[in-house]
Amino acid sequence: MLSVSDLDVSYGRVRALRGVSLTVPDGGSVAVLGPNGAGKSSLMRAIFGQVRPTGGTVEWDGEVISGRPAYKCVRSGLAHVPEGREVIARLSVHENLLMGAYVADRSTVAEQLEQMLELFPSLRRRLKVASGRLSGGEQQMLAIARGLMSRPRLIAIDEPSMGLAPAVANMVLEGLRKVHASGTAVLLVEQNAALALRLAEDIVVFSHGEVVTSGSAKELGPEVLDHYAA
Ligand SMILES: Nc1ncnc2c1ncn2[C@@H]1O[C@H](COP(=O)(O)OP(=O)(O)O)[C@@H](O)[C@H]1O
Ligand SMILES: [Mg+2]
Numbered sequence: 001m002l003s004v005s006d007l008d009v010s011y012g013r014v015r016a017l018r019g020v021s022l023t024v025p026d027g028g029s030v031a032v033l034g035p036n037g038a039g040k041s042s043l044m045r046a047i048f049g050q051v052r053p054t055g056g057t058v059e060w061d062g063e064v065i066s067g068r069p070a071y072k073c074v075r076s077g078l079a080h081v082p083e084g085r086e087v088i089a090r091l092s093v094h095e096n097l098l099m100g101a102y103v104a105d106r107s108t109v110a111e112q113l114e115q116m117l118e119l120f121p122s123l124r125r126r127l128k129v130a131s132g133r134l135s136g137g138e139q140q141m142l143a144i145a146r147g148l149m150s151r152p153r154l155i156a157i158d159e160p161s162m163g164l165a166p167a168v169a170n171m172v173l174e175g176l177r178k179v180h181a182s183g184t185a186v187l188l189v190e191q192n193a194a195l196a197l198r199l200a201e202d203i204v205v206f207s208h209g210e211v212v213t214s215g216s217a218k219e220l221g222p223e224v225l226d227h228y229a230a
Contacts, residue, residue, distance in 0.1 A: 089132025100149030
């Protein structure tokens with residue numbers, strides 16, 4: 001279980017998060033929703049050791065991980081797919097995928113690679129292509145697949161639909177649904193609430209760095225969609 005308690009993050013005088021608490025159960029799916037600037041990426045950075053929280057804690061399996069470097073998170077079964085994908089443009093798709101497996105057991109890498117190509121078939125014929133030449137959708141699929149190469153128990157994804165046409169965003173989401181169905185916990189950060197609600201069991205809504213609503217997607221989904229449509 002991932003457990004965020006009373007988290008504060010500041011950049012100098014800018015307070016990006018105040019008193020944020022949420023949990024992602026083992027095998028669960030949680031969407032963090034909120035407009036641009038709400039603090040969603042700051043939450044991700046605090047979980048993955050890219051900013052040091054000014055207050056509160058992040059625990060994974062009961063151990064405090066806030067302040068720990070990113071590679072240690074990967075070793076402990078967490079994967080982060082950052083905002084903007086951050087695939088390595090000059091390396092091939094295959095090389096990017098192998099980089100995701102750097103902490104994995106070598107004997108399982110080929111099998112895991114094959115699973116990723118089954119999950120996102122459009123990557124298969126692009127394996128030798130430099131990742132910078134992929135479409136935005138393919139780059140997003142690659143970034144997710146790279147995260148999954150380490151066989152995480154939880155994968156956290158920051159705004160996968162950003163900049164993608166709706167049909168392409170849907171393909172990415174279908175991939176994530178399969179990942180979740182296979183037992184991996186998913187923490188999904190999205191501005192696109194309608195899309196996120198197709199995956200998430202629980203939702204947390206951020207506004208100006210604070211949690212304004214949280215609960216089961218079934219109960220809160222319609223209300224959240226109304227709010228976003230307004
Ligand atoms: N590196 C930074 N330096 C200063 N302010 C930042 C930095 N990153 C984010 N912020 C500010 O923190 C707040 C939350 O940003 P962010 O977490 O990126 O939100 P979101 O991902 O929801 O769009 C915003 O007010 C943003 O301008
Ligand atoms: Mg963001």
